Amino acid sequence: MxxxxxxxxxxxxxxxxxxxxxxxxxxxxxxxxxxxxxxxxxxxxxxxxxxxxxxxxxxxxxxxxxxxxxxxxxxxxxxxxxxxxxxxxxxxxxxxxxxxxxxxxxxxxxxxxxxxxxxxxxxxxxxxxxxxxxxxxxxxxxxxxxxxxxxxxxxxxxxxxxxxxxxxxxxxxxxxxxVRKEIQGFILNRLQGALLNEALRLFRDGYVSAEDLDKTVKHGLGLRWSFMGPFETIDLNAPSGVVDYGQRYGPLYRDVDRQRGDDDPWDSVTLAALDKERRERLPSQGLADQQAWRDRRLMALMAHQRTVTPS
Amino acid sequence: MxxxxxxxxxxxxxxxxxxxxxxxxxxxxxxxxxxxxxxxxxxxxxxxxxxxxxxxxxxxxxxxxxxxxxxxxxxxxxxxxxxxxxxxxxxxxxxxxxxxxxxxxxxxxxxxxxxxxxxxxxxxxxxxxxxxxxxxxxxxxxxxxxxxxxxxxxxxxxxxxxxxxxxxxxxxxxxxxxVRKEIQGFILNRLQGALLNEALRLFRDGYVSAEDLDKTVKHGLGLRWSFMGPFETIDLNAPSGVVDYGQRYGPLYRDVDRQRGDDDPWDSVTLAALDKERRERLPSQGLADQQAWRDRRLMALMAHQRTVTPS
Known part of the structure; x- marks a missing residue:
């Protein structure tokens, strides 16, 4: 090259x-x-x-x-x-x-x-x-x-x-x-935003602590998503694939949208409450060290992924 | 015990x-x-x-x-x-x-x-x-x-x-x-649903193929989410933490909600199109083998996670 x-x-x-x-x-x-x-x-x-x-x-x-x-x-x-x-x-x-x-x-x-x-x-x-x-x-x-x-x-x-x-x-x-057509936020940030919007609402409305919400993803959803996408995940989660999955879970997910609509959770009160919980776990002066830890974890994950069968 | x-x-x-x-x-x-x-x-x-x-x-x-x-x-x-x-x-x-x-x-x-x-x-x-x-x-x-x-x-x-x-x-x-109060879908499936709703809309509206959407998560979002939650991820993604992040990206994510509202993507036409693309990549008779591969990958990921610093 x-x-x-x-x-x-x-x-x-x-x-x-x-x-x-x-x-x-x-x-x-x-x-x-x-x-x-x-x-x-x-x-x-x-x-x-x-x-x-x-x-x-x-x-x-x-x-x-x-x-x-x-x-x-x-x-x-x-x-x-x-x-x-x-x-x-x-x-x-x-x-x-x-x-x-x-x-x-x-x-x-x-x-x-x-x-x-x-x-x-x-x-x-x-x-x-x-x-x-x-x-x-x-x-x-x-x-x-x-x-x-x-x-x-x-x-x-x-x-x-x-x-x-x-x-x-x-x-x-x-x-x-x-990305076939221009769209605000492209694909990754739109997906991240959709999940964060619901995450902030669940935190704001008292269903879950910020720490437990993070655990839900890192010990749950995020494990499969680190080597399969969300579509492949649901395709393998119902006996006959995605259509079968849609019939089983589509109505639930439709309700998730309908119950929330576009109710905006990015208000300063919610962010301040989230910040309070985060700073109790990780004071501001620890952010840089934690970023370095994140990068070491990403490197270790990349090294791990090289040792396994891609699909 | x-x-x-x-x-x-x-x-x-x-x-x-x-x-x-x-x-x-x-x-x-x-x-x-x-x-x-x-x-x-x-x-x-x-x-x-x-x-x-x-x-x-x-x-x-x-x-x-x-x-x-x-x-x-x-x-x-x-x-x-x-x-x-x-x-x-x-x-x-x-x-x-x-x-x-x-x-x-x-x-x-x-x-x-x-x-x-x-x-x-x-x-x-x-x-x-x-x-x-x-x-x-x-x-x-x-x-x-x-x-x-x-x-x-x-x-x-x-x-x-x-x-x-x-x-x-x-x-x-x-x-x-x-989970502090009963809510339909609890936390994990609500978060998964929020992301899937946007994912299906992006696929349905022709912005991205199902394969590329899966790549966006497995080669992008899902890597960090496999060892940090979404809140910890954004906390480390702006110089001063979550409040700073909210000021930068909150307006974008608010737009993601507002542009979509509760427009339902779980219709049979969208699911059939998704199924078509999935079955081209993975015929029905391959689903069981791919599920076994998924479980081997989860085991390898669990073994890998035991070797690294948890936080």
Missing amino acids: TARIGIVGAGLIGRAWAIVFARAGMTVALYDVDVTALDKAREAIRQSLVDLKQAGLIEDVEAPLALIQTESDLRRAMADVEYIQECGPENIAAKRGIYAELEAVVDSDTVLASSTSGIAASRFTDQLSHPERCLVAHPVNPPYLIPLVEVVPTPSTSETAVNHTMRLMALAQQAPIM | TARIGIVGAGLIGRAWAIVFARAGMTVALYDVDVTALDKAREAIRQSLVDLKQAGLIEDVEAPLALIQTESDLRRAMADVEYIQECGPENIAAKRGIYAELEAVVDSDTVLASSTSGIAASRFTDQLSHPERCLVAHPVNPPYLIPLVEVVPTPSTSETAVNHTMRLMALAQQAPIM
Whole structure:
């Protein structure tokens, strides 16, 4: 694989993408206007690679590190790249500026993929001369530990750009999915939101503590969902598959929707009560350590998954 | 632990509970009116214990097996048991009959716990002389691989019965949670339903294939949820915790609810389309093999989780 990848923005997400591509043997040009950010990024990337090596997930730290070049000149950075992963600020004006600059320095068929989690790419690429090579490739943080990537074309995106991105992500050992039409929150955050909405209502209305709700998922639902999706789970949970399951449980789930409607649980009182319970279990000063624990658990889970039959 | 546990019903759930309690060193009386069902249960239990041993999750097959007595006489079965796990048919009339029989043969303080997934225990225990020792202890199938147990008191249940059940489940290496008030679907199935409702709508409306939706969870959301709950996940996903997260993402999730309302996706056309895609990937005759694969993956995941720091 001799692909050369450009990354715009050396923040958390940009650095993580650099690891994803370099780990797969691709050359990476990591661009940022801020030279200090680039130096910081290099150190952070090295530390993440050391952690990955300790977890047995990569064999060597220096080889991928050598594939990552940092660069503060956009034209030099983006010379000869076939694919650019944009990780700029989450606002339309900033992204419009970045895409205008990019279009001025790269070939017309270089794919421009945005890491945005919330903005439809059509809103910042429609003004370009070549909007057909633009799309969203939305990662989950950090993408070198959570492989899902949501590939979302705009109405103008070409099939070539979509296929190029899907192939590249698969080569980089990610798990790309195709979101066929733009929709707010894409797929992952809509699913997360639907579950969180009901979770917050159950907590708010006194049915369950936050700790017990978390247990319900980590000792219950989440175990199967870590290697099967929700559809495969229900397909295997009724003797004749999904239709059988729908006949048995559909009415219950319909009631869950109807009883709640769109009653909004994201109010400040509910969040404050949730925060109170969380801070009793984990004081604010412990958040960073717990994030490091989460990443070690994700690494251990990834190492475990490599030892088992995928399906 | 010298507890003696009674189990009513030797079907799938009854057998699985027998494994849970015997694995923890407790004596189990497995009762069924049907003697053939008891013989079948014994063989099925032995096979499950062999599988658990092969996965490194138990050391010996014979020791737990020797703790399980099968019995077709209710009075003999339930002599001296301190706790009964009822696994009868899922209908109120049948359960009322079972509880009347049980009350006639056991002490007034023996806890009577139902495995029901869908019926509030008050609807089949309120007529008893001692409804205060009745509650739901709802497992996830199979409970010896998925530890969550939802403990749900009725309005009449005593604190003693709740505490007894919570302690017993913890001793049996399960993960009990306390559902403070009766609610349809309890906690786990309501959370699953909320996610499935949105998943089916996204599939039905052409945003994503069933396969890609499953990937979104198994390569994305489900990884963290297999060792952290949804609240802990968002608490660690914003610099200052859940309140910070709510300010950032609450408006998006509110929109997810508002855009969908209670629009019902469990219609036969959607289920048929889902079934079509599932059966292309997994023909009906492959369902049993895939269920066996799922259980091997759950065993491997359980073995993996024993090797890592819990939190």
